[in-house]
Amino acid sequence: MPAVWSCCLLLSACEELRDDERGWQWSQQISAFSNRLGVPFVVGNCRSHFGCILTRRGRWLDAERELVTAVERLPHGPQAWYADALARLGDLRRRQGRQTEARQAFEEAGEQWFAQAGLAAIHLEAGDAAGAAALAERALRQLPEASPKRVDALEVGVRARLALQAPGKAAELARELRHLAATVGTSSLLATAQLCEARLATANNDVELAARHYADAIASFDRAGTPYEAALARLELAQVLSSTACSELAVIEARRAWSTLEALDASREADRATALLAELVGSDTTRESCPLTRRQVQILKLAAEGLTERQIAEHLVLSEHTVHRHLANIYTRLDCSSRAAAVAKASRLGLL
Incomplete structure (x- = not known):
């Protein structure tokens, strides 16, 4: 039993710090150790942490198996564990483009901080920036100021404030995120901070600075091994470059984003990449010649x-x-x- 909890604490720490590289390495080692001994080491709330690491790694089928199992087995256990599992399943569903199921999971998780940040993202994607900003603040109020867990709420908060034409508040949230990333130093946290800096530069019409920050964010996400995040950053970079003399580079970035999102079966975002490519080439010639992926x-x-x-x-x-x-x-x-x-x-x- 001590070995099981030690493994769970390792996965939990990697998830909280967004140490996706080590999280994946430990996940592989723990799985191999578990198989060798014939003893399940990923049990209880540990499944939620494991599922989140798999989700961020792009192993969505494996993540779904772990998270669905956690949700099925935890309803009668500690309520906080059940809410954790629901929130992480909601995050997977949102990435998959299954928005209705994502919302249901987040809402059932109640006031759980990760669920509130996830709901904020859904509201923002639906055009409700004010609701997204309120939900992001609600999540932040639950967490200590120095906690790496604040990253999701800070990231969506920056996007919501920019959508509300409140660059000052967005910059304040981005500064906190930048400080947090510099303190923790993991690739994913640094990438998220760089991504928010790129968005602030875009809002200030500084395309050159935005492109530089986007490129840094993509490189950091690639180091972390988080393909979905890297693809979304590429898609944003392509949108920024599309209005410049670098339109050919924009097409390349959009195609790379589409390829990754299509491989992940991230249908909602893959369709967004398809639409951007259609704009960039002037007509939907690809879709006309081959209407299917x-x-x-x-x-x-x-x-x-x-x-x-x-x-x-x-x-x-x-x-x-x-x-x-x-x-x-x-x-x-x-x-x-x-x-x-x-x-x-x-x-x-x-x-x-």
Whole structure:
């Protein structure tokens, strides 16, 4: 039992400090040790920490397994543990583009600080900057000033304040984040601070400084091994560069962001990258010539062979929900209402 708790404390510390590199290394070592001894070391609230590390690492299928298991097993345990699991599952769902499920998980987690920051992000994405700013402040009031746990609320708070045309308050939050990152020194925290500096520079119309901060943030996220965060930073960089003489570089960054987001099955953000690429090249020529993504073509080929959604999910190592969502998007993009019609149209377009 002491060994189990020691492992859990290690994962918890790595998650809190945003030490994604060491978090991933310890996760691999703990899993190997657990398998060798035949003893489960990731139990209880430890699953939530493990699931969060997997989420940030881009191992979303593994993260889903751990977090769903935690939510299923913790309702009758300590309420704080259950809220932790719900908040981290909500974060995964938000990244996956499953906003309704994310909101439900965050709201069920109650006043848990991570859930409040996650709800703030959802409100901001829905255009409610005032609500996002209020929720970010609500999360910050729960946490000590020197706590690295403040990073999520600070980051979304900066975005919300900029959306509200309050650059002074945004800069104040960014300064706190910068100080926190300098104190802790992990790559992910430094990257988040650099990202917020880039946003402040963008708001001040200093494109050159913004591009420099974005490049630094991307490099730090890459060192940390957090592909989703790096891709979103690339997408923001592409948007900034699109209005300059560096439009070709903007296209490159947008394509790299799209490739990562598509591989992660981050559908909402991948669609945003697709829309930006369409603007950058002047028309949606890519979509017209090939209306489906590589993953969608892959799924439709298996559907054409008669595989069920469950069988496709097992074959591609995806969740059944993800396959179902991809098929629904395929029908929309091909303007079809059934699997047979989609297969027939894709065949006529030479996609299968």
